[in-house]
Amino acid sequence: MSRNLTTDLKNRLTAATTTPCFLWRADFDSFTLRLWSGAGDLTWDSQTWLGNGWLQGFDGASEQVEVASTGASVKLAGVPQDIISLILNAKHGAPGKFYLGALDTDGDIIADPYLVFSGLLDIPTILDDPGSPEITITYESLLVDLDRSREFRYNTESQKTQYPSDRGFEYASSAALWTGTWSNKKVDVRKKKPVAKSKRGAKK
Template identity: 35%
Template sequence: MTRALDGSTIAAITAGHVPYLFFVQMDFSQPLRVCSAGYDIDWNGATWVGLGTLGSIEPIQEQASLEAIGVRLTLSGVPTDLIAITLGEQYQGRPCQIWFVPLREDLQLAGQPVRIFSGRMDTMDTEVGETATITVSAESRMVSWDKARSRRFNNEDQQSRYPGDRGFEFVPQMVDRQLLWGR
């Protein structure tokens, strides 16, 4: 996948020593936003909780073919008050995103973070102690490529997706209607 990088990001990653950060967002009812910094960072209109270290992120692969690619990441040191969100909600199929950004010498962002993964959460294991560890497996959106879509051309299905739309309201009346053409 081709990505556009700004000049400051290119300059930072071609330097001799490159400090960097990862941002991870998991969308529960209240998004869980964490980063690999040892301090909280304000970026993209939100405050990202600094964990100091994220734990681990499996190497993220990219394919030129239409193939589902997943990632497994471990977030360690998550404050226990943020864990209540993850334990009490349905998480499968919810968005999960990972960004990467190099840092300047003063440990500030060297450019705009680059999204390196965007997918949906699949499985999650949580270990709770003084701090918590979350291990999440996420799949790219391509995993649903082969799934059959169960859409119907009827009013009920249309109303579930677009309430108030009357486009299929009279379809049942037209099923057995005799139409005479050419008179």
């Protein structure tokens, strides 16, 4: 992780006493939610991050030597019902980011928080407790696309999904079923013999 930390943040996190914090940004269909793990509003990246107690925990992100897709999740509590409905109906694949930061002795954020995880919305689930409903939002790593099978086929239908006006594969399917003979000579299909070409200027 240290390879991407700013010097100020690294020094603060490795100090004898430190005040770490987490920040979460979620881009939903109709709104963007920015929360952080502390109390009160926090200003960073020219944006306001709410410290209203909704953000309860963050789990799942870790560095690995091999290239692999890993997920992460965030737990929320005390969220109003209208926000819960928007989250539960959010589009699959909406982006989300998690940051690790630290506060200085004045309680201000130290530039710049470290991007721990960036992924795509997978499944939001809710623990329906009437007193205090909890939501767990799971994200897929951006590398999850490496695990998906590719369904592209070499035919005109697949080609037109990417290049609508391209006709390069228009006859690919029929060519695969063709049983004729490739030749630069005309062939009498009935006798399957080459037909002699007439020569210009030949005497009758």
